[in-house]
Amino acid sequence: MSRPDRAPIVGDDALRAEYAAALIARGISTADAYALAARTQYIPRTAQSASLPSRAEASAPTDALPNKLSVRGNKLLEVGVAIAIDPPDGNELIFHHSILCQTGLPRRKVKGREFQRRVGSAWLHLQAGVLNIAGIPVPQPIPYGATPRLALASISTLALRTGSPAIEIGRTPADFMRLIGMADTQGSRYETLRCQFNAMGACRLQMGFADQTFNSMTVKQYEAWLPRTASERNKWPSVLVLTDDFYKELLAHGVPLNRRALHALTGSALCIDIYTWLAYRLHLIKGPPVAISWAALRMQFGQEYEGIHAADDFRKSFLLALPKVLAEYPRAKVTRYPGGLELHASPPPVAPRIFAVSPPLRTQCEGSAD
Template sequence: MGDIHELVIKHGREVARAMVRPEDRPLVDIAAEILADDRQHLGITYSGFCLTSLPHKKLADDAPWEKRGHQVTLLVEPGRLKVNGKMKLFGVPYGARARMILIYLQTQAIRTGRREVELGRSMRDWLTRMGISVGGETFKGFREQSLRISACGLKFFWDGAEADAFEKGGIVKRGLIFHENATDERQGSLWEDVVQLDETFFQALQDHPVPLLEEAIRQLKDRSLSLDLYVWLAYRLHSLQKPQPITWASLYGQFGAGYDQMKHFKPRFVQAMQYALAAYPGAKVEGADEGFILHPSRPPIARLTA
C-alpha cells in the first residue's frame, strides 16, 4: 500500500489515479486526502475498541453481542429507554454510524477532560465536518444509533484482570437523544445540549486512550470493517518491538463475525485492509500466505492534544 502514497507524492492525485486500476482509484483519493491534511486534528478511542468491536450489521433487538479480541472480550447487551412515555427495547448499536458517534464522544471527552460532552446548538456542524450530508435517512440512521448507544449495557472483560468495574457500565449515562423534529437548522439543536458518558467508561477511556487521525476517520466513515482495522492498527503497530505475524485463523476469529466461511471472509478483509492502510500512510503491514505481518510503525498521530 505504500506504493499508493508514493505515487501520490511523486505524481499528484490525478496522475496517480490514471496509473492505477479503476477499482483502486478510491484508495488514491483517500491517500491524497490524508497526505494533504495539514490540520492533523486528533481523534480518540478506548483501547478496548481497538481489540474488539461492535457488530457490523443489525442483530435482533433482544440479541446480545459478544466479541472476543486479543486478551479482551466485549459484551454489549440491549437496553430500554422511555420514548414518548413508553419503555422501548433497543438492540445493540452497529455499523459505521455507531462507530463514528462513539469516536466523536470519546474525542471530545478527552479533549476537555470531562465526561460531559457539550454538543452545541446543532450536530449539523459536526456531521458536515465528518463529510456526512444531513438528510432524512441519514438523520434517522444517526438517531437510531444514538438511542442504541444510550440504551445498551457495556462490559469489557480483560484476561487476567478484574472485570467488575464494567459490570454495570454502559457508554452514555444520559443525553444522547436526537429530537424528532430537529432536522431543520431553525428548529434548534439536533441532540440534547450535553451528553454525559458513563463514569466507569470515562475512567477507562482516560486511562487507556488511543490517538487517531480525524481525517482518517472521515475517509473511512462508510466502511465499518475498515474503521475497525484502522483503530486496531493504530493501537498495535506503534507498540511492536519486532515484526509480528498474524494468521488468517486469528484474523478470522477477531474480525470474521458474520462470515460463515474463511473463503468469504478473506477477500472482504483484504479489501477492507487496503482502505485502512490508505488512511494510515505510516503503517507497515505485509501480506503473507498465512495472513499478514505487522511491522513496528509510527502512530497515525503523535500527540494527545488538539
C-alpha cells in the first residue's frame, strides 16, 4: 500500500526545471526529462548554461548531500541522457538470468569455499572449484565483484545471439574486456579479469526458485587463463562452452538489459545488482506501489556488511548507489519513505518489441523465474 509520507528523489526546484527544459530541447520526452532532472543534484553557480550542466550529477537521496562532484557522476548522467534520447536497439541488448537479477554473486571476496544468498523464494548457492593447471588441480576462489557479473551477462548474451552454448569470446583478453566494457588490459584490471574469469570457469552454480532447483556448472569446457609472461602474454581461452542446463535456463529466463547502462555502472557491483533487480522487478508491478523496508533490502543486498554499524553502512552505500542506477534507467519510478523504498510500476529498460521479433533472441520480457 502506498505511504502518504513518501518523498521523491529531487534536487533544487529552480535548477531542476531549467535542466529539464534543456533536456526537452535536446529531444527527450517531457516525462523522461523531468524524471532525469529529479534525480540530479545541483550546486548553485554564477552562470547556468542552457546545455547539460557540468556541475550536475546523480545524487544520493540523503539529508547530507556531497560537497564535491565526481567526474564519474557526470559521465553516468551523460549516459543516462543518451539512453533517454536514443533508446537501445537490438544490438545493444545484454541478458542476465532472472534469478541472478534478484540474488547476485558476492560483491566482496568470500573467505570460505561456499556462498549463498536468498531472496524470498529465489536463492543462489556457489561452490568454489579447481582448475587443472600443468597437471595440478589448483583451487580457485568464488567469483565476486563487478567483473564476473559483466562477464557472465556478456557470455549469456553471446549464447542467445548465436543460438549455441559454445561461445567464441574473442582472440585476446583485450577483445573480451572491450566486450564487457573494460577499457584496457593493463595492471590490476587485467589481473582482476584473469582471476575472476578462472574462478567463474571453475565454480559450481546452483539456483532455485520455489520448489525448483537448478544444479550445474555454468561452464562445462574451459581452458585456464594462465598468468601472462613475456613469452606467453596472450594465453587466453578463446572458446568456452556453457552447460546445456544453464543454456536452457537462459532461453527460458533471460532478462533483457541495456548494455550501455550496464557498462556505465561497471565500477560498482552494488550498482549493477540494483540495476538488474529494478529491470527485473519494476515492470512486473501491475497494481499500487510496493513498499520494501530497509531490513528487507539489507537481506537482499547487504549480506556483505558486518559489524555493529552494518545496517547504517549498508543504507548509506545503497543510497549512494541508487541515483547512479536511476540515471541509467530513466523510466524507473522509485520513491522513498522513512522506512525504505517504494517501487512503482515502470516500463522495462528495454522495450519488448526490440527483441520479441528478433530470433535468436528468444527470451521473454517478463523473465520471471516462476
